[in-house]
Amino acid sequence: MKLPDTLAMLRTLVSEPSTSSVAASRDQSNLAVVNHLANWLQSLKFDVDVLPLPNKSGKANLIATLGSGEGGLVLSGHTDTVPCDEKYWDTDPYTLTEIGPVVHGLGCCDMKGFFPIALEAASLFARKTLNKPLTILATSDEESSMAGARQLL
Numbered sequence: 642m643k644l645p646d647t648l649a650m651l652r653t654l655v656s657e658p659s660t661s662s663v664a665a666s667r668d669q670s671n672l673a674v675v676n677h678l679a680n681w682l683q684s685l686k687f688d689v690d691v692l693p694l695p696n697k698s699g700k701a702n703l704i705a706t707l708g709s710g711e712g713g714l715v716l717s718g719h720t721d722t723v724p725c726d727e728k729y730w731d732t733d734p735y736t737l738t739e740i741g742p743v744v745h746g747l748g749c750c751d752m753k754g755f756f757p758i759a760l761e762a763a764s765l766f767a768r769k770t771l772n773k774p775l776t777i778l779a780t781s782d783e784e785s786s787m788a789g790a791r792q793l794l
Contacts, residue, residue: 644681644764648744650757652737653677655746661721661785670699671781674720674753678703678779681760685767687777694781694792702789703779707763708771715776716763718755719783722748752783 645653657673679689687705694700703720725734725747732738734747748754759777766775780789 644684644760647757647761648737650677650681650760651744651746651749651754654753654756655737655748656735658735659721659748660724661782662724663785664724667724668785671720672699672701675701675703675779675781678720678756678760678777679705682763682777685760685764687763687767692792694788697782697788700781700788702781702792703777705777705779706774707766707776708774710773713771713774713776715778716755716759717778717780718752718759719780719789720753721781721784722751722753723784 654674654677657677658669659671659674660667660669662668675691679691682689682705685707687707689703689705692702692704694702727734732745737744737746756779763775763777780793782788783790
């Protein structure tokens with residue numbers, strides 16, 4: 642599979658609701674986002690581990706590594722967004738909307754927009770032999786309980 646272009650990846654991620662909240666009624670799964678990332682990273686020959694969070698149904702972290710050895714570089718982000726109230730949006734928060742040079746959509750800046758950029762950068766190394774590993778980390782629940790990061794400690 643060829644990696645989609647950066648905006649196409651962002652469009653896909655924004656379209657997947659992944660709100661985290663301490664209020665159970667507003668809390669959502671992040672698995673759709675994690676699954677997209679896993680597929681794209683596997684296409685770049687990363688070794689991908691999806692780690693379900695115990696006691697957090699529908700939540701997972703992702704650790705993807707290219708190369709091996711000690712040290713290296715970790716690019717880390719989170720897959721969840723804050724809850725949103727659509728009545729305050731001029732556009733659909735789950736549809737990437739381009740207005741001039743600016744894109745709008747829930748998570749574009751914090752932090753779903755990070756992943757397409759990280760994957761685009763990682764694709765430059767996918768066919769090279771690395772001296773140290775490149776790891777992409779995607780955690781859950783950063784916007785609420787930090788359960789994803791806590792699980793990795």
